[in-house]
Each structure stands twice: as structure tokens, then as C-alpha cells.
Amino acid sequence: MITVKGLTRSYGDFRAVDDISFTINEGEITGLLGPNGAGKTTTLRMLSGYLKPDSGSIVFDGIDAAADPIQIKKMIGYLPESAPLYSDMMVFDYLCYVAELRAIENAANRIREIASLCRIQEVMHKNISELSKGYKQRVGLAHAMIHDPKVLILDEPTSGLDPIEIIEIRNLIRELGKKKTVILSTHILPEVEATCGKVIIINRGKIVADDATSKLQSSAGRDRNIIIRVSGTGFDGLDSMLKSIHGVSNVAKIDDSELTSAIATVSGVTDVRADIFRAVCSSGWVMYEMKQEHTSLENIFRELTTGGQNEQV
Amino acid sequence: MNRYNEISSVMKRDLRSFFNSPIAYIVITVFLSFTGFFFFKDFFYINQAEMRNLFTLLPLMFCFFIPAVTMKLFAEERQTGSLEILLTLPVSARDAVIGKFLAGLIFSMGMVSPTLIYLLTVILNGSPDYGPVIGGYFGVVFLAGAYTAIGLLASSITRNQIVAFILGWAGCFLFWLIDKVVIFIPSSLGFIATLGTDYHFQSIARGIIDTRDVIYFLSIIAISLILTAKIAEERR
Numbered sequence: 041m042i043t044v045k046g047l048t049r050s051y052g053d054f055r056a057v058d059d060i061s062f063t064i065n066e067g068e069i070t071g072l073l074g075p076n077g078a079g080k081t082t083t084l085r086m087l088s089g090y091l092k093p094d095s096g097s098i099v100f101d102g103i104d105a106a107a108d109p110i111q112i113k114k115m116i117g118y119l120p121e122s123a124p125l126y127s128d129m130m131v132f133d134y135l136c137y138v139a140e141l142r143a144i145e146n147a148a149n150r151i152r153e154i155a156s157l158c159r160i161q162e163v164m165h166k167n168i169s170e171l172s173k174g175y176k177q178r179v180g181l182a183h184a185m186i187h188d189p190k191v192l193i194l195d196e197p198t199s200g201l202d203p204i205e206i207i208e209i210r211n212l213i214r215e216l217g218k219k220k221t222v223i224l225s226t227h228i229l230p231e232v233e234a235t236c237g238k239v240i241i242i243n244r245g246k247i248v249a250d251d252a253t254s255k256l257q258s259s260a261g262r263d264r265n266i267i268i269r270v271s272g273t274g275f276d277g278l279d280s281m282l283k284s285i286h287g288v289s290n291v292a293k294i295d296d297s298e299l300t301s302a303i304a305t306v307s308g309v310t311d312v313r314a315d316i317f318r319a320v321c322s323s324g325w326v327m328y329e330m331k332q333e334h335t336s337l338e339n340i341f342r343e344l345t346t347g348g349q350n351e352q353v
Numbered sequence: 354m355n356r357y358n359e360i361s362s363v364m365k366r367d368l369r370s371f372f373n374s375p376i377a378y379i380v381i382t383v384f385l386s387f388t389g390f391f392f393f394k395d396f397f398y399i400n401q402a403e404m405r406n407l408f409t410l411l412p413l414m415f416c417f418f419i420p421a422v423t424m425k426l427f428a429e430e431r432q433t434g435s436l437e438i439l440l441t442l443p444v445s446a447r448d449a450v451i452g453k454f455l456a457g458l459i460f461s462m463g464m465v466s467p468t469l470i471y472l473l474t475v476i477l478n479g480s481p482d483y484g485p486v487i488g489g490y491f492g493v494v495f496l497a498g499a500y501t502a503i504g505l506l507a508s509s510i511t512r513n514q515i516v517a518f519i520l521g522w523a524g525c526f527l528f529w530l531i532d533k534v535v536i537f538i539p540s541s542l543g544f545i546a547t548l549g550t551d552y553h554f555q556s557i558a559r560g561i562i563d564t565r566d567v568i569y570f571l572s573i574i575a576i577s578l579i580l581t582a583k584i585a586e587e588r589r
Contacts, residue, residue, distance in 0.1 A: 088441045092587075113443040120441075124434030126366070128373040141362040141442050183438070 047096035058245035071236030123180030174205035363452025402479025420521025423504030484560030492557035495570035502577035
């Protein structure tokens, strides 16, 4: 669907995007993830046709973006960061303007349809400047989708929204992602985990990871911690028992209660919790707690974007 | 491809946005007060049924008022970020520039049109020679066109409307001034007087429509618009 090759863009001496290449398949929601200033917005601006790349190529469905920019603009819907819509216009007038510019047939019907999809019917006759951030963002989504584009490019679609609005927008995006190719940028990790099937992590203008979200999660979860709290034995007993279990690579003591507690670091994909439980039972100890910590994308993100200096939080 | 549709959409939006802001009303009011005052100050005293007084005044007036009209066209879009929206809609930078130019020109014409009441006064009090009057208004369209294009160019290079206004004013004023400074330079360089807007405007306002004057104004418009489109395309 979208093939990007060797995309580079500099602002003066600063290389905002440095020779990145990736492919996005049809009907996928792709998250572009990175810390602030990593080059996400610049990348999306180049995809949308607003910025010209210094070098590199973008091909949509076999059409080169540099050769036929107008055709590409017809194919995509783009929502820039913080939805800079014309604030002096009414929502309805604004959507009419976009529909007219995009030469949409039967515009009145289409506007009604998109308004109910984005749930902005009740603000249609308000000035855009009077809208809350959430509504403004939804009007922005309506603007981006009014021509039923194949590709939706959304730059930080949930920034500045309240938690309820975030959930609503995410649901909307997930719904859209069933039929369209969606690319969104964010610096919020749970957002990618919640909405995207594929994630591209970008740092200092370079791609540091590009994979399916589930794969990245499982590779991030290869080393995981299990917290165990038992009674009936001292730490030494627990320590030697845990170390005898296959897969446990390290055991550390926790001194926070009368119970004997430890963190076992497990590597490999096998689940050792059953083995631990049986070993505790057969020793005649009592198990109070066993918890496997879910490692999320957060770890891999921190690792990749800070160059491996993994701080413990 | 229907380019007309895109140009007219941009034009209509910008025209409407003029009237959504108070600047439009302020500019029109001040413009009409100034021209009205200066036109009628000597009108009954001179006792001539002619509009020449107005047409001598307009080139200098336009230097101030037209950049005030055009200053927002690009600078405001840059400031608010809506330029990103405009240029990612399926409209080329060139068509967007043409749409904005037409919006500015039509607004300027709207600003000048109440001066037709002055004409009515002239007709009621005497019988004017219609040649210079028609020529004058014909020239006003070209003059306003040239200044709108210069103002638009100034607006496209900055995100600050005040800077856009001052640059636009300076550009227009420079073109107004050129034929006034001719007495200070050697006569061999006298031809540079022909670069002045006032020089060509007064020639049309005499009632003689010369293709050279028309071509002069059209060139200024074309060059400014091409530069504006180039800037809108490259400086983002």
C-alpha cells in the first residue's frame, strides 16, 4: 500500500528524519512511536505531501507521490497535529468548504453521514474556535474522512484530550482501521498497544524497531519477573528451591514483610509458575502471593530510545 | 480536472473570512473617511465636475489600505497552522494563490465601490467628461490588482501579519514613489519612471487605455503571484 524508501529531511543542519524506509500494508493500523522531537511529525508531513523530502521516495499504491501530488492528496485524509482548522468558521460551513474543494457529490448527505460517525451533530452550528479540544479533534477527523479516503494519516490524534475522549477517539480509529489504512503518531505507549496492529519506533530521525505490536511485546516479555511470597521457610530455602527450577536465571530478595519474598527473573518462553507452585506445595510451605509482572512495550521503548541505558523505574 | 472549482472554493472561503473579522470593516470605514474627506475638501471650491481629485489620491491611499487587506491571507494561515490543511487538500499552491488573490482583489473592489457615490454627486452638480471617469475606474482595477499581488507576496513570506503589512506597504510605496524621484537622477536614467505604478495609472486615468499600461500592471501581478506560489510551495 505505502512504500517509503530512504526518506530524509533536514531543517538547516538538523536532520529531522534520516534515511528511513518502511512499508505499510493495506487495512492496517500502524503506530509511529517515538519521544518528542524524534521526527514523527516530519515523517507524517512528508507522507501527507505538505513537506517535500530532501531525498527518498514515497509510493502509494504504485503512484509516486513526487510525480502526482494532487492524486495522492485525493487518496489520503490528513489530520495535522492539534487540528489547526479555520477557527473563524462554523463546523458545518467548514465541512461544506472541504467537501466543495474535494468535489464531493451529494455533499449534504455525506456531511450528515460523517457528522453522525464522528458524533459532532450537536456542534455543527458552532464556531470552531468555541469547541473543546475533543470536539475540535473530532471535527478534524471528519475533515480527514469526508471523502472516504483509502489512507488516513493522523498526527497525535489524542493529544490534549481527557480520558473519556481518548477512549472514544481510539474506538473510532479502531473502527476505521477495519476498512482503511491508518497511520497515527503518538508518544503515548498504551495508545499503540491499544490501537495499533503494527508499530514503528523512531528515535532521532531513525527507525529503531518496525514490527507487529504483538511480536514486539513478546520479545520485550522474554525476560520477566515473578514475585513470590511464601511462609514456612527462610530466604535461603526459597532461593535454592527457585534456582532449581529450569528457566529461572536470577533470584533477588525482597525485605518488605514478615513473609519470605523474592523476585525471580525468568528467561525463555516457558511459563514456570506451575513448577513453582508445585515445588512450594511439596515443601509444605504456604503460598501467599505469586505475581508475574507484565512487561509492556514500555521496556523495549525505553531500551531502544535511550540507547540501552535501561533505568529501573 | 476542474481547477475552477478549487480556485473558487479558496476564493469564497477567504472572502467570507474577511467579513468574519473586524479588520475588514475598520479598513473600509477608514478608507472611505479618508477618501471622502480629501475628495470633498476641495471639490466645491475648485468647482469642476470631475473625479480627477480622487484618482490622484487613490494610488497613495492603496499603498496603505490594500496591504492591510492582504496581510492576513497567508500570514494568518501560517500563524494558525491552517496552511498545512490548505496545502494537503487537493489544491495546488498555484491555485490557492490565485484564489486568495481574487479574494483580495474583490474585497478591494468592494472597498472602492462606494466611491461611485462621489460620482453621483459629480453628475448631480454638473456634466463630467465620462472618458477619464471610465478610464479611472478601469485603472483602479489594475492598480488594485498590482497592489493586491504585492501585498499577497509580502503576506506569504512571514507568519506575522504586522510584518506582512509593513513589507506590503513598503513594496507598494516603492512602486508609487519611483516616478516621483525622477527629477533627482540623470535624465539618461529617466526611463525608470516607467516602472512606477502611478505613472501608468495616471496614463489610464486620463481616459486613454494603452496596452503598454495594461501589460505593465499584468506583469506586476503575474510576477508577484508566481513568486508567491513559489514561496508557498517551498517555504513550509
